[in-house]
Amino acid sequence: MGEHKVVKAAVFLDRDGVLNRPVIRDGLPFPPANADEFVLYPDVVEGCARLREAGFILVVVTNQPDVGRGTQTREAVDAVNAALQEALPVLDGIEVCFHGGDRCGESCDCRKPKPGMVLRAAARLNIDLDRSFLIGDRWRDVDCAHAAGCRAVFIDHGYREALREKPDYVVATFHEAVNAILEAIGQNHLSDSPDRH
Helix, strand or coil: CCCCCCCCEEEEEECCCCCCEEEEECCCCEEECCHHHECCCCHHHHHHHHHHCCCCCEEEEEHHHHHHCCCHHHHHHHHHHHHHHHHCCCEEEEEEEEEHHHCCCCCCCCCCCCHHHHHHHHHHHHHHHHCCEEEEHHHHHHHHHHHCCCCCEEEEECCCCCCCCCEEEEEEEHHHHHHHHHHHHCCCCCCCCCCCC
């Protein structure tokens, strides 16, 4: 049969509002302005460890359009991501879209709800998208999951915005999101293989 790479399932993770607390203004979430404002949710370290233990690859996929809009520096975003990677060494990667979106006349294939970040990570890490999930807290995350062929786990923080597509799972916390995924795969271990890399 020849050599073939083992294809793994992944959990894609939105950053602000999923892993770390967002800054809420007018009922909508915004990213921390710098690493000093970065605060991880208390259930995230354990939750990510459980997902990794179950065999999932963990990849952050985050829109940071304020860079493209000129209201945030790339250095500040990189500093927050460095703090995130330090707090969660189990992460296999962080994909970032810096484009400002339609408001700036910037079109791209990576700004969620487009699936570019997910597809790039899947190609690089040999991920089976049919067996993968995306945890998010905005409509863009749900639509991105479906566009990429993943199941969408929506953390409902009660923001002042409506969903456009129906998520596969609706939960209130990251802990509940992890439970939903582990229940969906019917076990606590994705594969019998002890080698997860």
